[in-house]
Amino acid sequence: MTSQTTRELLKRAEPDLTRAERQLCATLLHNYPMSGLGSITRLAEKAGVSTPTVVRMVQKLGFSGFPAFQAALRDELEAQISGPIAKHESWAGQAPEEHLLNRFTESVIGNIRQTLAQIDPARFDEVAALLADGGRRLFVTGGRITRTLAEYLFMHLQVIRPGVSLVPATSNAWPHAMLDMGEGDVLVVFDVRRYENTALKMAKLASKRGLKVVLITDQWQSPVAKHAACTFNCRIEAPSAWDSMVVVMLFCETLVAAVENRTWERTKARMSELEELFDATRIFRKFV
Amino acid sequence: MTSQTTRELLKRAEPDLTRAERQLCATLLHNYPMSGLGSITRLAEKAGVSTPTVVRMVQKLGFSGFPAFQAALRDELEAQISGPIAKHESWAGQAPEEHLLNRFTESVIGNIRQTLAQIDPARFDEVAALLADGGRRLFVTGGRITRTLAEYLFMHLQVIRPGVSLVPATSNAWPHAMLDMGEGDVLVVFDVRRYENTALKMAKLASKRGLKVVLITDQWQSPVAKHAACTFNCRIEAPSAWDSMVVVMLFCETLVAAVENRTWERTKARMSELEELFDATRIFRKFV
DNA sequence: CCGGCTCTGAAACAAATAGTTCAGAGTTGG
DNA sequence: CCAACTCTGAACTATTTGTTTCAGAGCCGG
Numbered sequence A, B: 001m002t003s004q005t006t007r008e009l010l011k012r013a014e015p016d017l018t019r020a021e022r023q024l025c026a027t028l029l030h031n032y033p034m035s036g037l038g039s040i041t042r043l044a045e046k047a048g049v050s051t052p053t054v055v056r057m058v059q060k061l062g063f064s065g066f067p068a069f070q071a072a073l074r075d076e077l078e079a080q081i082s083g084p085i086a087k088h089e090s091w092a093g094q095a096p097e098e099h100l101l102n103r104f105t106e107s108v109i110g111n112i113r114q115t116l117a118q119i120d121p122a123r124f125d126e127v128a129a130l131l132a133d134g135g136r137r138l139f140v141t142g143g144r145i146t147r148t149l150a151e152y153l154f155m156h157l158q159v160i161r162p163g164v165s166l167v168p169a170t171s172n173a174w175p176h177a178m179l180d181m182g183e184g185d186v187l188v189v190f191d192v193r194r195y196e197n198t199a200l201k202m203a204k205l206a207s208k209r210g211l212k213v214v215l216i217t218d219q220w221q222s223p224v225a226k227h228a229a230c231t232f233n234c235r236i237e238a239p240s241a242w243d244s245m246v247v248v249m250l251f252c253e254t255l256v257a258a259v260e261n262r263t264w265e266r267t268k269a270r271m272s273e274l275e276e277l278f279d280a281t282r283i284f285r286k287f288v
Numbered sequence C: 001c002c003g004g005c006t007c008t009g010a011a012a013c014a015a016a017t018a019g020t021t022c023a024g025a026g027t028t029g030g
Numbered sequence D: 001c002c003a004a005c006t007c008t009g010a011a012c013t014a015t016t017t018g019t020t021t022c023a024g025a026g027c028c029g030g
Helices: A005-016 A019-030 A040-047 A051-060 A066-086 A100-118 A121-132 A147-160 A174-178 A197-208 A223-227 A246-262 A264-281 B005-016 B019-030 B040-047 B051-060 B066-082 B100-118 B121-132 B147-160 B174-178 B197-208 B223-227 B246-262 B264-281
Strands: A138-141 A164-166 A186-191 A212-218 A230-234 B138-141 B164-166 B186-191 B212-218 B230-234
Touching: A005 A019, A005 A066, A019 A040, A019 A051, A040 A051, A051 A066, A100 A230, A100 A246, A100 B019, A100 B100, A100 B246, A121 A186, A121 A212, A121 A230, A121 A246, A138 A147, A138 A197, A147 A164, A147 A186, A147 A246, A147 A264, A147 B147, A174 A197, A186 A197, A197 A212, A197 A223, A212 A223, A212 A246, A230 A246, A246 A264, A246 B100, A246 B246, B005 B019, B005 B066, B019 B040, B019 B051, B040 B051, B051 B066, B100 B230, B100 B246, B121 B186, B121 B212, B121 B230, B121 B246, B138 B147, B138 B197, B147 B164, B147 B186, B147 B246, B147 B264, B174 B197, B186 B197, B197 B212, B197 B223, B212 B223, B212 B246, B230 B246, B246 B264
Parallel strands: A138 A164, A138 A186, A186 A212, A212 A230, B138 B164, B138 B186, B186 B212, B212 B230
Antiparallel strands: none
C-alpha cells in the first residue's frame, strides 16, 4: 500500500522464482530501484540473464510488461524523493484539499520554489547594488498587468532613495521621461506574457542610451531580455484564467529589502523625514 | 562537478535557449529529474513541444542524444539518493540559508501558512459570491501602500464583470464616487497598518448607505473591521523595514479566480471581446 | 512591404527496445 | 538410461523510441 510496493513484491515473490529469475531479482534489489530504470536489455545484461527472463518475471509479478514495471518504479521513486514535501497537508486547514484556496496556494508555492531555485543569488546581489547606487537615476516601468507591480516597486524605492521615476507605459508619454535617462542610469522593466511592444521599444532605446536594463519577466521570458543586462524569470502559473503575480511581488519585496540594507543610513534619514511629513499632513490615524 | 551538473547545465543554458526549448527546460526543472526519466515522447508531450525540440536541446547542452542525457540524469539521481537525504533545503538552492532570498521567502511562506490556516472557506466563498453578483455594483479602494493592490484587484474584476470602480483614496476625491454607491452594493477596502483615516471614514459612510463592506487587512486588523460585513486578516510580516503584501496579493488572486469560476460564461464573452479590442489597438506583440 | 533569417513541428526514417517463439540444456522420477 | 518436464536464451518479429529532414511560420532589417 505504501511507496515500497514493488520492492516488497520482489522480496515476497523471491521463493517462487526460478534460478535465472532469482538472479535478476537479486540484481534489482541490490541497488533498488536504479537498475530497473534503464532499458530491459541493460538490466538483463547486468543481471546476466536474457531479456525473455526479465519479461517473464515482471509478468509473473503481475505487470503487463516491462514498461509497466518500469513506470511503477519511477512513480515510487518520485513519491520517495519528493517525500515529505509532496504529500502535503491542506493550506487552508478547514477547507478540503480541492478547495480553490488550497489549489491556488499550492500552485503559488510551487511557483516560488521553482523561481527561487533558478535565481542566481550573485546576480540578485548585483542588481541590488545597482539599485542602491545613488549615482544612478532609476526608472521603473510596467505593462498592463505589471503596471501595479511597477508602481509598488517604485513607491518603495522612492522612499529608500532619491532619483526614482515611474515611467508611464503608454508610448506617447514615455519619450518625455526618456529625456532624463542617461549613461549609467537603470531601467527596471516588468514584462510578462502578452509581452508588450512599448516595453520592448523602451528597453531597446534605453539600452542604446547606455542604461542598464533590469528585466523582471515570466518563465517564458519577454523578448526584452535581448536588451537587458540582467533578467529574472518568475514563474506565474496559476489555476485561473490569469497568471499569478505573487512571485513577482515577492521578488520585488526581497529586492527592496536588499537595497534597503545597502543604503540603510541614508534610508533611515529619509524615512524619519517622511514620518514628519505624514505627521504634518495627518494622513494616518493618531494611534498605530 | 557534483551530482547536480545537469541541473546546472539546464539553468545556465537557459538564456541561450529558444522559446520552445525554454518551455521544455522549465518542464524538466519543474520536477527534476523525474520528468526526464520517461521516454522522449512523454517528455515532449508533458512540455508541450515536439520530440525534435527535445533532441535539439539536449544536443545543444552537449549530449550526443536523448539516451545520453537520460543516462546522465539517472547517474545523478543514483548519486543523490545514495547521499544524505534529509538536510533542510534552502529555497534559493545556490545561496546559503542566510541569504536574504531565503530568509525573506521563508518568512513569506510562514505568512501564507498562518493566513490560510485561519481563513474560513465558507466566508471566502460567500464573498466570492458577493463579488460575482452582477446585480451589485463594486467599489474597490486602498491606501498608500495598498493602493496598488486595490488597482490590481480592480483591473481583474473589471475584466470579469461590469460595474466595477476604483475609488480614489484621497478624501476630497471619493465623495464623488460615493454618489453612485447604493443599497446592496459592495465596497472592498484594503487597509493595513498605519491604518488610514480616509479608509475608516469611507467604510463608515458606505455601511451607513447600506453597502456590504469587505475588508482585507493585516493580522492586527484595521479599525475598519467595525463597519465590515466580512474581514480577512493576512499576515504581512517580513524581514524588512516594510511589510510584505505577498499574502494579500495571493488572497486577491484567489478571490479573482473564485469569482471568475462563478461567472465564467459571462466572463468568457467579456474576455474575448477584450481580445478583439486588443487586436484592434495592437498593444501586444503578435505572438504569445 | 519584402527577402533572408531562425525556429518549430509533422512526417519520414533509423535504431533500439520489448515481446514471442522455439529448440535445446538441465533436471527429475521411474 | 530415458522419457517427461521445466527452464533458458538465441533468434525473430512487432512495437516503440529516437533522429533527421523539410516546409511553413514568425521575426528582423532594410
